[in-house]
Amino acid sequence: MARYGMALDYKNCINCKACEVACKEENGILMGADKHRIWVGVKEIKGEYPLLDIVSSSFEPSQCQHCESAPCQEVCPTNATYYDENGVVRVDPDKCILCSYCMNACPYDARYVDDRTMTVDKCNFCSDTRLARGETTTACQATCPTKVRTFGDLDDPESEISILLRTREHFSLKSHLGTKPKLFYLT
């Protein structure tokens, strides 16, 4: 029993996409640009050459927020989307009927369709791969060249993530929606 979350030192991100490949290789994800469990968001730069706004071009590494109050779980008619014992938002492919309500409900655009199983898939913090065999990092955290991510148990006050969140300022995405995300962006 744990309450897993992730802190992202997002200013470190150089948009190399090592995390995307590591995720695909670890979890056996399909090829295709719309099949990412994890991604790096990029914004169009502001200004005209050479007067460009250097802060407008930032990289936003992201994935499922594992909300404590997840809209995708609320709308799922078959309970295919559920919270596992570690607070990870999971999908049971046997129950999923591909109604895609969850895809519309997710404010973070974190879900996609796996064409093999014809069910909705998403990040599960490597729960059925790395965590299942006792590892303590996700594939995206381990591989990152600039060490953006720290994964861990929010309920353990001595965990690295808990210490980080106590000592560093951070924010969550779209916090006004009341979804209580468990991805924290360190400032």
Place this chain on the structure above:
Amino acid sequence: MQVELSRRKFLQGTVALSVAGGSAISATNLFAGADTPEKKLSITTKTGTAKEVKLVPTLCEMCVNKCAAIARVEDGIVTKLDPNPMFPKSKNMLCPRGNAGIQALYDPDRLKYPMIRTGEKGEGKFKRVTWDEAFRYITEKTVKILDEEEDNRSTFLFCAGEGMAEHTFQTFYQAFGSSNWLNHSSICLQTVASAYGVTLGAYPQSDLENAEYIIMAGANRAEAIVTPDTMDIFKRTKGRGAKMVCIDPRFTNTAAKADQWLAINPGTDLAFVLALTYVVLDEELYDKAYVEKYFNDFETYRSHILSNGYTPEWAEPITNIRAKEIYQIAREFMAHAPKAIYYPGRRSTFAKSDFQLRRAMAIFQALSGGIDTKGGLVFGGKIEIEGHESLMPLYDKAKERGVVKTEAGYADCAVVSGGGSWLAWRNNFLEGKMPYSVRGMFCYKHNPMQNMPNTKKTAEMLKKMELVVCIDTMPSDTVMYADVVLPECTYLERTDPVKTFGGTEPALAQRNKVVEPMFESKPVNEILRGLTKHLSRPLFEVTKKYDTEVQDALREEDEEAYYEEEFDMTKMYSHDQEVLNTHAVHAHEGAAEALKKYGVYYPKMDQYYKQLSANEHQYYPEKEKFYSVGEGRPQTPSGKVECNLANMSSKGIDGMPTWREEYRFSVPEGKFRLMTGRHAQYTQSGTSNNIVLHDLMPENYIWINKRVAKERGIAFGDKVEVASSTGKTVIRAYPTEKIAPNQVFFIHGFGAESSALTWAYKNGGSDNAVIEDVVEPVYGAAAMHETNVEIRKV
């Protein structure tokens, strides 16, 4: 803070591939069957579903950096590559290409069997043969040519790409006795490595973990072949301990991570550095004690800079960087010295002035005293290992390297280094200027068709060669011109020579074989073992026929013993790599075992190495790190920073960095300066057929200024033709404000012409089809950013 999160919007323009079924690649999908691309592949494998799991430490070969990785092998299949945290150089990272290494192993297009050409050169028609047939064919042709050329061994060219086994191949070249060796240097780091070498005595590393101020000029460290030694800086910019100034004509990802970005005119960095130097000398901001102790010809250099009037005001119109910013940077740099770094760079040559630019940078750095010191440029320590056995017989009839000489020296460049000048060599060969005929070539892990400017000329060269032997893993554009193709196994299928990595935290690392070689591929060591078994004795017979010195010797010596001692090439390859590696590190107790078990070894690793957090590790305690190995002393023979190179002056090269009007940036109206570069998701042409990387970036796009594109009616994704005096290529457009109106840019390595490459074939544009062959004057490097192009919507 508002964060936009539409990944689908961001991903527009990328192509989704349809994939399904299967796990490993099909053994029936052979090279010859590539006419109908088999794109329905299940590429990735979910980990943790197998019975038998093995973890093997190895070293990555997706680029030159050799990051340490741990391969997860499940029931004999490599399912995952993870970073190996124990290697100080790569510090627990694996970039996207490193992660995609599995696909290099399971690429359905890889070379599987030895082959002999049946069609025209370049056509890609081959027949499968046995290893013995291939070796016999090579032997027959080689003996015939050498017999006709009366044992002039230099009749054969040897060329190789960078890699851990490059040296193994080089021992073959040395024993063969040719003088014509070309490697990647002149299309890579030659000018920067040599300029720092002659100025400071070595090409130093940058202590970006401790530097407080960094000038990152013409170095796109966030993208170009993501290098592990430069990742530290990205954790410290933006008000987190270090200030980074990015100088680049384009707004790159590195610019996005910098604290200040200045758009410089392409090829004018030398003027920028000279102006920085002017400020430092004029305002006496330099480290006087360091200069006093460690500079040669300081006064000469000082008066050269000051009397030439290299002021920031002078540099402003040349560089397009405002004078006040040059003043600011020079002053800030020196205020932070010696914890300030002008990053030396690790890229190919862009402009003809590159050697002088690097010299000026090295001297500017030295003026700060930031040499061989924490937070500055460092030489670092190194662990000694023993070299490999080699054989260097003397062939009396072998002629010296094929270069064109003049009274003053060489016709093409001032210095011909060990790696030679690829462009000059190729062009002399084509223009019939070689002092003797070169008729055959052995090419190892090298793709001259795509790696150097003017593809048409390279194709001509390959067509003219009577025997082209390619050892490679992939059916590259160059392999299409081969007479004989020898399939090497990928890096995950072989143990390579153990390597020593110097730096502040030196270590040894070893690439261990993860799985057995697939198909009939072999490591180069075993390929050469087989080849020399066939080739060695018949070649000796040719020597006996023409070499009077050998004939004389044989009158007195026993032939068998003499041959074995001096000419038997097979003995270099008689041992397996594992045995050679154990021997190489035998002076270090426990090293051989550690290298097999952990992939990494350094003295006291068992005491020093520890995990500090989930992401961080200690390799050496702070006080044991090799920040300073000579108390700041440059490693030149004189022990001084060399400001003035008199021997260069005698060759017509500026002895001190000097601005020349010909270096000025200008583009004729209506044309664009073409720039090329590298990317985090691709290394070179060698990774362009990797399906997972292809998935991240399906093709390359040409950057063109948004306003200019609009004027010309070019929208995102439109196809444009890029043309120069060299040739043309077609590529899709990416209009952006990140580039100047008179410049265009695209990533190198795309636009392959080999139809045996399912994903790379005719995918995107090829830079070297367009780049003109401009030879840099000092080392004969290819100057990649000297070409103006025309753009036309097609």
